[in-house]
Amino acid sequence: MxxxxxxxxIAGLGLTVLPSVLVFxxxxxxxxxxxxxxxxxxxxxxTAPFWMVKDEAAHRQATE
Amino acid sequence: MPRDHGATITDRLDAINEFDREPVxxxxxxxxxxxIGFYAGExxxxxxxxxxPLFVAHGVSAADLxxxxxxxxxxxxxxxxxxxxxxxxxxxxxxxxxxxxxxxxKLLFLYNIVNALxxxxxxxxxxxxxxxxxxxxxxxxxxxxxxxxxxxxGWVVTVLVVGAVVTLLAIxxxxxxxxxxxxxxxxxxxxFVACGVAVLPELGIRSVGDFWTVANAKIWxxxxxxxxxxxxxxxxxxxxxxxxxxxxIGMADLTVLRFARKWQYGLFSAFGMYLGHYVAWxxxxxLVALALQSAGEIAPGPIAYRGAGLAGLAAVVVAGWTTANxxxxxxxxxxxTITPNWKRxxxxxxxxxxxxVAALFPALMMRLLDFVALYGLxxxxxxxxxxxxxxxxPRLGLRxxxxxxxxxxxxxxxxxxWGVTLAACWAINAAWGLQIFFLGLxxxxxxxxxxVVLSTMQxxxxxxxxxxxxxxxxx
Numbered sequence: 001m002x003x004x005x006x007x008x009x010i011a012g013l014g015l016t017v018l019p020s021v022l023v024f025x026x027x028x029x030x031x032x033x034x035x036x037x038x039x040x041x042x043x044x045x046x047t048a049p050f051w052m053v054k055d056e057a058a059h060r061q062a063t064e
Numbered sequence: 065m066p067r068d069h070g071a072t073i074t075d076r077l078d079a080i081n082e083f084d085r086e087p088v089x090x091x092x093x094x095x096x097x098x099x100i101g102f103y104a105g106e107x108x109x110x111x112x113x114x115x116x117p118l119f120v121a122h123g124v125s126a127a128d129l130x131x132x133x134x135x136x137x138x139x140x141x142x143x144x145x146x147x148x149x150x151x152x153x154x155x156x157x158x159x160x161x162x163x164x165x166x167x168x169x170k171l172l173f174l175y176n177i178v179n180a181l182x183x184x185x186x187x188x189x190x191x192x193x194x195x196x197x198x199x200x201x202x203x204x205x206x207x208x209x210x211x212x213x214x215x216x217x218g219w220v221v222t223v224l225v226v227g228a229v230v231t232l233l234a235i236x237x238x239x240x241x242x243x244x245x246x247x248x249x250x251x252x253x254x255x256f257v258a259c260g261v262a263v264l265p266e267l268g269i270r271s272v273g274d275f276w277t278v279a280n281a282k283i284w285x286x287x288x289x290x291x292x293x294x295x296x297x298x299x300x301x302x303x304x305x306x307x308x309x310x311x312x313i314g315m316a317d318l319t320v321l322r323f324a325r326k327w328q329y330g331l332f333s334a335f336g337m338y339l340g341h342y343v344a345w346x347x348x349x350x351l352v353a354l355a356l357q358s359a360g361e362i363a364p365g366p367i368a369y370r371g372a373g374l375a376g377l378a379a380v381v382v383a384g385w386t387t388a389n390x391x392x393x394x395x396x397x398x399x400x401t402i403t404p405n406w407k408r409x410x411x412x413x414x415x416x417x418x419x420x421v422a423a424l425f426p427a428l429m430m431r432l433l434d435f436v437a438l439y440g441l442x443x444x445x446x447x448x449x450x451x452x453x454x455x456x457x458p459r460l461g462l463r464x465x466x467x468x469x470x471x472x473x474x475x476x477x478x479x480x481x482w483g484v485t486l487a488a489c490w491a492i493n494a495a496w497g498l499q500i501f502f503l504g505l506x507x508x509x510x511x512x513x514x515x516v517v518l519s520t521m522q523x524x525x526x527x528x529x530x531x532x533x534x535x536x537x538x539x
Contacts, residue, residue, distance in 0.1 A: 013254055016375065020258035024265060033262055034373025037255070041375045044251045052247050 008047035015040030087156030087322070094323045098246065099332040102320065102390070105245025107308075107336025108253045108344055110193035110384030113364030114432050115307075115341075116348030120356070121209065122295040122433075123288030126279040132297045133345065136304025137337035141330070143305070143312035144321075148447075149330030151454050152321035159318045160397055163446060165468035166453045167478045175446055175482075176399065182310070182439040183395035184415060187388040188422030191230055192429040194384025195223045196365030197377040206363035207426030209289075214424045223423045230385055231416025234392035235409045245386045252386070253339050255379035259371025260347030263354050283353040299501055303433065304341055306504045309440030313508055314447035319394060347371075364429075392416055437500045444504055445485040448511035449478050456516050462523050470526070477518035485511040 019036040022028035119129060155162055164172045196206050204218035214220050233244070264270075269278045280286070288294045295303075311317045312333075321330060351367040360366065368376030396412040403411060422428060428435060457464050467475040488510050489503040 013250060016251060017254040017258045017261075020262035020372075023262045024269075026265070026270070030262060031373075033258075034375070037258060037372050037375035038378075041251065041255075041378055045247075048251075049247050053243065 002051050005047045005051045008043055009051065012040045012043030012045075012047065015043065092323070093325045095325065096329065096332060099320075099324060099329050100335050101243075101246025101249055103333045103336035104249040104253065104339055105386040106390055107333075107340030107387075108249060108256065108383065109340060109387035110190050110364060110380050111387060111429075111432060112256065112340055112344035112383070113348045113351075113368060113380060114189070114193060114429055115436075116345035116350075117352030117362060117367070118433050119295065119300070119345065120284060120349045120352050121289045122292045122299070123286055124284050124295045124300060125286035126276065126284040128286075128295070128297040128300055129284050129346070129349070132300025133304050133342050136301040137334075137341050139301070139305040140308060140312060140337050140341075141334045144317065144333040145328065145330030147451060148312045148315055148317050149321045149324060149327040151315070151450065152318045153324055153327045153329075154454075155318070156322045157318065158322060158397055159316050159450075160400075162315075162318055162450060165465035166449060167446075167475045168467035168473045170474040171467075171479050179316075179443060180395045180399045180415065181418075182443060183391050184419045185422050185428055185435065186439060187230070187391035187395065187419045188425075189428040189432055189435065190384045190388035190391065191223060191227050191419060191423035192426060193364045194230070194381045194388070195219070195226045195423065196363040196429075197368060197380035197384075198222050198226055198365070200365050200369060200377055206361050206366055207430065209362055209430055210291075211430060212425065212427035214426070220424055224420055226381075226384070227416060227420025227423055230388045231392065231413060231420070233385060234389045234396065234416060235412045244389070248382050248386055252379050252383050253344070255368075255372055255375055256344040256347045259368055259376055259379075260350040263351060263371050266354055267350070267357070282357065283350055293499070299499070302501045302505070303437070304337075306440050306501065307341065307436055309437075309504050310443040310447075312447075313451075313504070314440060314444040315450045316394060316443065316447075318450075319397060320390075388419070392419060395419070434500065437504075441489060441500065441503055441507060442486065444507060445482045445511035446478070448485070448508045449481050449515045452512045452515045453519075456512070457519060460516065460520065462519055466519065466523060477515055477522050480518055481511045481515040484514055 015036045019028055019033035023030055023033045124132075151162075160172065160176060163175065167175065192207075199206065199218065199222040202218060202222070204222055205216050207215070207219070214223075264275075267278055267282055269275050321327075324330075348364075348367065351371050352362050354360075355362045355367050355370065360370065364380050365377060368380045370376070372379065392412060392415055395415040396408065399411045399415055400406070400408065453464055457466075463469055466472070467478070485507050489507045492498050492503060492506060493500065
């Protein structure tokens with residue numbers, strides 16, 4: 001499950017930054033870029049809190 | 065130090081488990097991830113959408129900006145690492161309880177009022193920034209570069225709503241704030257990058273090779289807007305170095321770095337400096353250059369929307385929150401020593417209310433460079449006092465924490481260091497025209513020297529008096 005969440009987070013970050021590069025190279029319109037960035041944001045915040053908090057808890061346990 | 069509220073206060077603070085008045089214990093130290101997240105979150109912030117554009121307004125040239133930021137940010141990281149962090153990990157106390165031992169409670173009271181107000185104004189600027197994004201869907205008119213006062217009811221309502229939410233999050237405490245910053249930081253940074261990259265074609269940059277030519281011709285042109293001072297390489301270096309002067313050489317981040325396992329964790333401030341105060345400032349400069357070129361709105365919300373649509377707006381809001389939250393948290397700590405019998409949430413609520421009112425005034429946001437320089441300068445001398453008290457006094461055979469040891473309520477050497485340094489900085493500015501961005505450096509040395517000299521006088525005089533009275537007793 002954690003792996004799946006991490007993949008979702010990476011995809012979210014990818015959708016945040018890669019479309020702008022495609023706009024720069026003329027392969028994507030600005031409107032599509034904006035939509036993909038919004039999807040990327042949703043994906044990041046829907047997945048990252050779960051594994052980031054879990055990682056932090058595990059790290060804390062290991063160091064205590 | 066008299067503890068006139070004794071066990072009651074301690075019990076209350078134990079209950080909220082924040083270690084505000086006691087050194088942080090080993091089991092509550094935090095690892096590198098928390099500090100990377102904290103610094104990246106705090107410095108990849110909504111205000112970067114203002115500072116980057118203000119460099120453009122001040123007519124920095126491209127070469128001066130890019131090289132000046134490298135050097136200035138390096139100096140800032142070194143200041144955190146070698147000045148603030150070593151004291152933080154040795155004392156494990158926050159700024160206010162560390163200062164109380166040096167200044168005595170009455171001077172600390174005065175300092176805390178100033179400190180809390182400065183933090184409130186700073187957090188207010190961040191709330192203003194977030195409000196420029198929240199207001200867009202409601203078609204609320206945004207403040208312009210020259211606006212100083214709130215001009216519409218819509219702006220007032222938006223700011224107050226954003227202020228209320230930010231205050232609520234700040235009440236939750238440091239760990240929750242750090243966690244939120246940590247989660248948002250990677251995404252926010254990439255939004256800044258994406259915003260900047262996506263609008264490059266509109267400025268005429270269609271390949272990497274075009275960048276330098278267009279950057280000099282259309283973005284960082286070397287020509288300031290009307291009414292703005294021209295910024296040189298040295299302006300950029302000193303501004304980047306001293307943007308967070310209150311935090312590093314002013315020692316406010318003792319409060320944060322007391323949780324660090326090692327003093328080297330100060331180096332993690334580089335994540336904030338080079339992501340936020342380098343890449344994000346460049347990206348927001350690009351965005352505002354486009355807005356100026358097309359006579360569009362230059363407030364953070366509109367320029368972020370232009371770069372990334374809804375995700376850009378969300379980033380401005382989140383960035384404003386993640387920066388305003390720790391600032392309100394710090395202000396809450398400052399106020400807590402003024403009102404020791406108030407619960408933490410009540411203090412933070414009061415701070416949040418002041419902050420939200422301050423945020424109503426766009427002047428804070430549109431004159432952010434000047435305000436940031438001023439607030440750092442005002443708070444910095446007390447950081448120099450802590451540095452001198454911790455490192456220099458023992459080497460000179462003098463006692464650290466003299467006010468605490470003698471139960472002095474108002475340390476005149478510390479007060480004089482603070483007041484005379486600010487007066488000296490004002491005199492330097494008036495006599496030689498040295499701008500506020502540069503005053504922190506001479507000011508730090510002035511404050512350190514004054515404190516050492518006056519402490520020597522105070523402690524030697526005290527010894528003589530004691531000797532003259534046959535040894536005497538501690539007050």
